[in-house]
Amino acid sequence: MKDSLVERIFTGEPNAVARAISKVEDGSSEAADLMKQVFARTGRALIIGITGAPGAGKSSLVDKLAAFYRAKGERVGIIAVDPSSPFSGGAILGDRIRMQALSLDKGVFIRSMATRGNLGGLARASVEAVAILDAAGFDRVIVETVGVGQDEIEIAKTADVCVVVLVPGMGDDVQTLKAGIMEIGDVLVINKADRDGVLRTEKELEALFSLSVRADEWQPPIVKTVAIESKGIEELAAAIEKSREFQRNAPASHDRRKAIARWRILELLRERLVAQKLSGDSTAAKLEQLSAEVASKERDPYSAVEELLK
């Protein structure tokens, strides 16, 4: 049964892909065996991470990029990671509606992923979902992260090419985003480039990058787009391709792959260790009791953890 699921994944069957992703989301016991087999078949897809501030138009950009790839006959997988709404489901519903046009196309697979419970694991599950799509023969896999926090940046970093989306004149906090960009952006997009302030944002980015040299010496290109009018999408696709080609040959990309591998191992290790520790009804009950004691200040969190570690 398990093997047949894997075989069905390898033929690209959407139901099998969806079921496999649910398994890694749930962290089910079959997931480990499944992923071992899946992992061996990965490495063929181009994995594109898309991140940026809320309001930057990432969703439209992903839609248009996917449509561009489809027009060239490529199969496209999309993982929309939404860590910010664990209970509401609002954004996920929005994604589904938004992508309805695309999702009628059998060459496109779309999945939204959100946090489940408080044991973490979303970042790990998203990266595994990407691997499943890769193994299922999707040519392009786009990972769109909705938030812009630490987890989201980690997820975007695991892509082959990470695209950071900005808009002109976003205000002071853009400085903050920019600081993060230097680290993760392989391609920079100024979306909504029909707005005022494009030139200023472009100059600022150029100035920023002139100050720093990346370890791999890649100079991230700046692409201007108006996603809702499908402007600049071809240029974006070309910049993504160029970045991938560069990295294939750069000596520093071994370090990058190793850093990604280390991150994956640590994410998984963390989850496993906590799950191991908290397995069993008595430990769950103990956690509840200790939480109540810490809440009422009868106990501090450190001694609660020591109690659990005993």
Add this chain to the structure above:
Amino acid sequence: MKDSLVERIFTGEPNAVARAISKVEDGSSEAADLMKQVFARTGRALIIGITGAPGAGKSSLVDKLAAFYRAKGERVGIIAVDPSSPFSGGAILGDRIRMQALSLDKGVFIRSMATRGNLGGLARASVEAVAILDAAGFDRVIVETVGVGQDEIEIAKTADVCVVVLVPGMGDDVQTLKAGIMEIGDVLVINKADRDGVLRTEKELEALFSLSVRADEWQPPIVKTVAIESKGIEELAAAIEKSREFQRNAPASHDRRKAIARWRILELLRERLVAQKLSGDSTAAKLEQLSAEVASKERDPYSAVEELLK
């Protein structure tokens, strides 16, 4: 020596507070003992979490709110959590410059916190820094999160009152933010309220909240501000106070405190378990070797973790 540091924290000495925060950031062995003593003295400060999209003007709002409290003679601690720029330090420098005026004031303590390394723990360390400021006698402790991802939301949730900052007309992704807001916002701010679209944003928020009833039945007030002109700050402070009063008496706030306690325990447990597992040079070397094997696809991440768990 350790006790004298704790005593100096309790008298509110800035150097002692700064040193203690460094210890919890580093996860040093003394941190546990320190935090056990600090924890017992917490619970007096009003802890205000401020979160929202980049570009919403959170920094200005924090500055003005802090100045408002100072004018009333209250001591203010500020923790600016910046998980998005682990290496650059750009945002941190920006914060420091920004807050220079405030930081000359001895009644204000400001600290920026960023990710260190890949073992996590920023969320845990930020919450502990808040506890240190609380124990040091600061009347108001403001936690500003720069990112808007899962970690940032977790941090904001641990505050007594969580303020979510929006701006008018932020585009489609506001829907996403809104979904998260229902869960965490005790007070909603529409900043830059001199811009077009304020009324629409306000109506949208009202419509959103009319659909949902929180477990504690609190109806989050919407406050309009123009932070850079100091407009609406008094109203914001009043809304924060009202939310705190409500929660003090609401039966559901016990559940809230317990959920925060559970989160703190799990964060700490996760960090401890990984640190325990990876302690020792041979394990560190093994992690490096396994990372290289996963990077070159000789091995999958799951079997790497099984190897480490042996």
